[in-house]
Amino acid sequence: MEKISFLQRLVNLIFTPSKAFDGLAGNTSYKDWLYPLIIVTLGVGILPLFYRDISFYEAEARLVKIERSIANNPDIPEEMKTEYMDNMAEAREKVSDAKENPLAPRNMWGFALIPVVLFVSAAFFSAILLLIGNFGMGGKVKFFEIFTVVMMTYLIGGNGFFMNSIPGVGTLELMVKAPLIGIREATDMLFSPGLLFEEIDSFLKEFLNQLDAFRIWGMVVMGFGFGKLYNKSTAAGIITVALPWLILGSIGAALMRANSMAG
Numbered sequence: 001m002e003k004i005s006f007l008q009r010l011v012n013l014i015f016t017p018s019k020a021f022d023g024l025a026g027n028t029s030y031k032d033w034l035y036p037l038i039i040v041t042l043g044v045g046i047l048p049l050f051y052r053d054i055s056f057y058e059a060e061a062r063l064v065k066i067e068r069s070i071a072n073n074p075d076i077p078e079e080m081k082t083e084y085m086d087n088m089a090e091a092r093e094k095v096s097d098a099k100e101n102p103l104a105p106r107n108m109w110g111f112a113l114i115p116v117v118l119f120v121s122a123a124f125f126s127a128i129l130l131l132i133g134n135f136g137m138g139g140k141v142k143f144f145e146i147f148t149v150v151m152m153t154y155l156i157g158g159n160g161f162f163m164n165s166i167p168g169v170g171t172l173e174l175m176v177k178a179p180l181i182g183i184r185e186a187t188d189m190l191f192s193p194g195l196l197f198e199e200i201d202s203f204l205k206e207f208l209n210q211l212d213a214f215r216i217w218g219m220v221v222m223g224f225g226f227g228k229l230y231n232k233s234t235a236a237g238i239i240t241v242a243l244p245w246l247i248l249g250s251i252g253a254a255l256m257r258a259n260s261m262a263g
Contacts (some may be wrong), residue, residue, distance in 0.1 A: 001025060006035050013152060013221060014172075016226050018234065020152070021225040024145060033148040037122075040154045041115045042162065043171035053182040056099045058187060117163055122150045128244050129226060139230045149225030157214030158222060161252045166190070173214035207253040219245050 004012075004023050012020035024032065048055065067088045070081055077145075098107045133139040133146070140195040157170030167177045167189045177189045194200055194209025219237055222245075227237025 006031065009152070010155065012157060016078045017221045017224040019150060020221065022230040024148060024225070025141065026145075028142070028145045028148055030144070033144060033151045036148075036151045036155055037115055037118060040118055040151070040158075040169065040171050042164065043116050043174050044169050047171075047174040047178045048165070048167075048226060050178045051187060053099075053100075054181060054185055055093060055187055059095050060092065063088055063095070065171050071139065109140045114163070116152075118154065118169065121158075121162055122154065123170075124149060125244070127246070129241065132240060132244070133226065133230050137230060137232075145229055146210070146226070149222055152225070153218040153222045157212065157216075157218040159210065159212075159215055159249070159252060161256065165199050168212060168214060170214050173212070176214075203254060203257050206257045207250055210249050210253050 009020055012022075018236070031161055038170055068082045070076060070088070073081075097104070103105060103240065126143065126149075129146050129150070133141055154169060155171045157173040158168055160166065160169040161231070166187050167174060167181060181187055181189050190209055190255060191213040192209050192252045193242060194205060197205050197209075200206055200209050223238030223241040224234055226232070227234045228239050230237070232240070
């Protein structure tokens, strides 16, 4: 099959996912996964700048809330309270410094880690799918073929748990959410069943809140790619991808719930 250009593959990814991964099996080059990685990296690095002040305000508000919780907790010994409060003060200084000196080298190094974290995150899930497909289904797909499928879906949507990005890391996802975050003045912008709850105060609600429409869209497209690579039906591909995706989502929800309770 003739090699499809990256631009055509990108168009297919959005409008005709059944054709987005045609010709990928046995014909994958580094450009197929590098271009999406570059685009997603730029999206994660640039788009959140439009709601940068809102993120800082929320970070400062969280620290103040934690400080008050510590100060008003009679079960915490005074010496531990002093240590906690010192840590909170240091954290507030770092937030203030990042807000006032955004171009300082000490505040810029995080941008260099964006492609690394994205690569590792995509590689981790790719390895899981590769184990399922090659050992569970007897396929012979190469790592960077499945990695390309996973990386390309980040152009649509992706969970930002590991990057502390509540809105997510998907490029299309952030393009839509960035202006809405500015209007709403809050970064917890998720198009999920969590919108039905007044408060996310349980594991189930936290899990449902992670089921963002863009992330589900990306997962479904990933299922198209998996089915194409392993010569399986689209339904089989989506189900195979959805199972580990939901398991990892539940683990992430549990960790977020634990962090919320600790805070």
